[in-house]
Amino acid sequence: MGRATKVVLAYSGGVDTSVCIPYLKQEWGVKEVITLAADLGQGDELGPIQEKALKAGASESLVVDAKEEFITDYAFPAIQANALYENRYPLSTSLARPLIAKLLVEAAAKYGADAIAHGCTGKGNDQVRFDVSTTALNPQLKILAPAREWGFSREQTIEYGERFGIPAPVTKKYPYSIDRNLLGRSIEAGPLEDPMTEPPEEIYLMTKAIGDTPDTPEYVEIGFVKGIPTTINSETLAPVALVSKLNEIVGNHGFGRIDMIENRLVGIKSREIYEVPGLLVLIQAHWDLESLTLTADVTQYKRGIEETYSKLVYNGLWYSPLKAAIDAFIQQTQERVTGTVRVKLFKGTATIVGRQSENSLYSSDLATYGEEDRFDHKAAEGFIYVWGLPTRVWSEKMKG
Numbered sequence: 001m002g003r004a005t006k007v008v009l010a011y012s013g014g015v016d017t018s019v020c021i022p023y024l025k026q027e028w029g030v031k032e033v034i035t036l037a038a039d040l041g042q043g044d045e046l047g048p049i050q051e052k053a054l055k056a057g058a059s060e061s062l063v064v065d066a067k068e069e070f071i072t073d074y075a076f077p078a079i080q081a082n083a084l085y086e087n088r089y090p091l092s093t094s095l096a097r098p099l100i101a102k103l104l105v106e107a108a109a110k111y112g113a114d115a116i117a118h119g120c121t122g123k124g125n126d127q128v129r130f131d132v133s134t135t136a137l138n139p140q141l142k143i144l145a146p147a148r149e150w151g152f153s154r155e156q157t158i159e160y161g162e163r164f165g166i167p168a169p170v171t172k173k174y175p176y177s178i179d180r181n182l183l184g185r186s187i188e189a190g191p192l193e194d195p196m197t198e199p200p201e202e203i204y205l206m207t208k209a210i211g212d213t214p215d216t217p218e219y220v221e222i223g224f225v226k227g228i229p230t231t232i233n234s235e236t237l238a239p240v241a242l243v244s245k246l247n248e249i250v251g252n253h254g255f256g257r258i259d260m261i262e263n264r265l266v267g268i269k270s271r272e273i274y275e276v277p278g279l280l281v282l283i284q285a286h287w288d289l290e291s292l293t294l295t296a297d298v299t300q301y302k303r304g305i306e307e308t309y310s311k312l313v314y315n316g317l318w319y320s321p322l323k324a325a326i327d328a329f330i331q332q333t334q335e336r337v338t339g340t341v342r343v344k345l346f347k348g349t350a351t352i353v354g355r356q357s358e359n360s361l362y363s364s365d366l367a368t369y370g371e372e373d374r375f376d377h378k379a380a381e382g383f384i385y386v387w388g389l390p391t392r393v394w395s396e397k398m399k400g
C-alpha cells in the first residue's frame with residue numbers, strides 16, 4: 001500500500017501493539033518498524049519487552065526512561081493547575097500521552113522515519129491525544145493506527161499474532177483493560193462495564209482495602225516551593241522519588257480510589273476506575289496551600305481556568321496555543337505558593353488538618369474573635385450600605 005516506509009511504533013509489549021508490527025509490514029507495506037517503549041514507571045520489566053519487539057519483527061527496539069520528565073514537565077504543572085477532569089479524574093493516563101508522542105516524534109527525527117504509529121482503537125481518548133500531539137510537534141509526519149482499521153476481534157488479533165510467532169497472552173481470561181504509570185492505574189472493561197457492579201477488590205494494586213489499613217492515623221507533611229512539591233516530612237526528595245514514596249504512604253491507608261462514569265471526547269460514556277493515591281493527595285494539598293497564599297480574586301478566577309485546563313489536557317490539546325497561554329497564567333499565580341500542608345491519613349481518607357506558609361495572607365489580627373481584633377467593625381456598616389444599594393433601589397422600585 002505504501003503508506004509509509006519507516007515507522008516508529010509506540011510499544012507496550014502487549015498483544016495489540018505486538019500485532020501492529022507484522023501488520024504494518026505485511027498489510028501496509030512498511031519496510032521498517034522501530035518500536036519505542038517509554039518507561040513511565042509502569043513497573044513492567046522492559047528488558048523482555050525489547051526482546052518481544054525484535055521477535056515480532058521490529059528492526060530496532062528502543063526503551064526510553066522518561067520518568068523524571070513525566071513528573072517534572074507533565075505531572076507537576078497539572079498539580080499546579082489542580083487539574084481534575086469532570087472534577088474527579090486527575091488525568092494520570094491523559095498526561096502520559098503528549099510525552100509519549102514527543103518521544104515518538106524525536107525518535108522519528110533521529111532515525112529518519114516518515115511516520116509514527118500506535119495501537120489505539122477508534123473508541124478512546126488516547127488516539128486523539130497521540131494524533132493531535134504528533135501533529136502539533138511535527139505536522140509532516142504520517143500517523144498510522146492499525147487497530148483503528150483492522151476490525152479484528154480480540155480472538156482474531158491473537159490469531160493473527162500467532163501466525164507471526166507472537167504468543168497468545170497467558171492470562172487470556174483477565175478481562176480488564178489497564179493503563180499504568182507512576183501516577184496511577186486506570187482500569188476498565190470486563191465486569192466494570194456494568195455501572196451498577198461494584199469493582200472487585202482484585203483490581204486494586206496501589207491502594208489497600210479499608211479492612212487492611214492501619215488502625216491508627218498517620219500524618220504526612222508535604223512541602224511546596226512555588227507550587228511544586230519538594231519535601232515529605234521535611235525530607236527533600238527528587239520528583240520521581242517523592243511521588244513513589246507518597247503513593248506508598250497514602251495507598252497504605254486506602255485513599256485514592258475513584259469510580260466514575262466519564263465522558264470521553266468521542267462521545268461515549270465509560271465506566272472507569274482509577275487509583276491515584278499520591279497524585280490526588282498532592283492536588284488536594286496544593287489546592288489548600290493556594291487558599292492560604294493567593295488572594296481571593298486570584299483563587300476564584302483560577303477555578304475556571306483550571307476547568308478549561310483539565311478539559312484541554314483530557315481532550316489531547318497539551319501542545320496548543322490556549323494551553324500555552326493558560327500555562328503562563330498558572331505559572332504567574334504560583335510565585336508565592338510556598339509552604340507546608342499537613343495531611344491526616346486514616347481508613348480511606350486524606351484530610352488536610354493544617355497548613356503554613358511564609359507567604360500566608362491569613363491574618364489572625366483580622367480573623368480573631370478575641371481581644372487582639374483589629375478589624376474596624378464600624379466600617380462594615382458603610383460598606384454594606386454601598387454594597388446593598390443596588391438591591392435597595394431595585395426593591396423599592398418593585399415594591400412601590
Ligand code: ARG
Pocket residue numbers: 091093094125126177178179186187188262272
Ligand atoms: N479514560 C482514561 C483517559 O482517557 C483512561 C483510559 C486508559 N486506558 C485503560 N485501558 N483503562 O485518560
